[in-house]
Amino acid sequence: MSDWQKLNVAERRRQSPRVAVSTVAFALRPPAHARVHAKDEEQGLWLPLVRRVRAPFKDAWALPGGPTAWNQTLTQTAHATLVAATRIEPSYLEQLYSFGSVERSADAERLVTIAYWAQYSARDAAGATAAAGEDTNVAWFRADALPDLAFDHGEIIATALTRLRSRTAYAAVAHRFLDPEFTLAQLREVHEIILGHPLDPANFRRQMLASKTLEETGHSLAGVKHRPAKTYRYRPEED
Secondary structure (H helix, E strand, C coil): CCHHHHCCHHHHHHCCCEEEEEEEEEECCCCCCCCECCCCCCCCCEEEEEECCCCCCCCCEECCEEECCCCCCHHHHHHHHHHHHHCCCCCEEEEEEEECCCCCCCCCCCEEEEEEEEECCHHHHHCCCHHHHCCCCEEEEECCCCCCECCCHHHHHHHHHHHHHHHHHHCCCHHHHCCCCECHHHHHHHHHHHHCCCCCHHHHHHHHHHCCCEEEEEEEECCCCCCCEEEEEECCCCC
16 A cells, blocks of 8 residues: 555645656657567557556556656656657657646546657657667557556547647648658658548648748659659748
């Protein structure tokens, strides 16, 4: 029995909630050497989960995260706990939302979680070292084939997916999954994976070029169907 469980109701009510962070980190493929819970490693939305080794929810899968450190900001704690779990630096990390329902911690001390979401580029995933698969309690899952999760982490992941999809409609988000230079076909494929449905190639090309967010690199990608495809990069955002 934990110290928290030994407290009576009045004592529990006087306790201040603890604060922790959890991070939903998306990649298009699991990193090299990572442990994978799926029949295949085809392209899709993937994220790392950590198997809990203590109560509550012992042996259940949960998002990477942990309690806030006294000498770190929330973002620093989110970054540190994510890298500790995956051994990979994310290309992007942003605060998502706070989750603090009274019953979310089961029969344990009340916990408020500040959730973050992150993105890994193709280069991040491909460059992972063997250390990425050393921890047997860390594995990568497809976002559409998740196991039963601890706490309200299913709700956190659903919120992150909604944020990712809504941002894709109007912001430069999809390119963070790619190398700095990419073809329009590669960019369209990322949009299709995120949104979950096919897009008309001609309409997508027209919309992307009209958005003025892309610029030609002057290079072409060989080894593709038909003629070599032009590559693009995102224009730096102006202050």
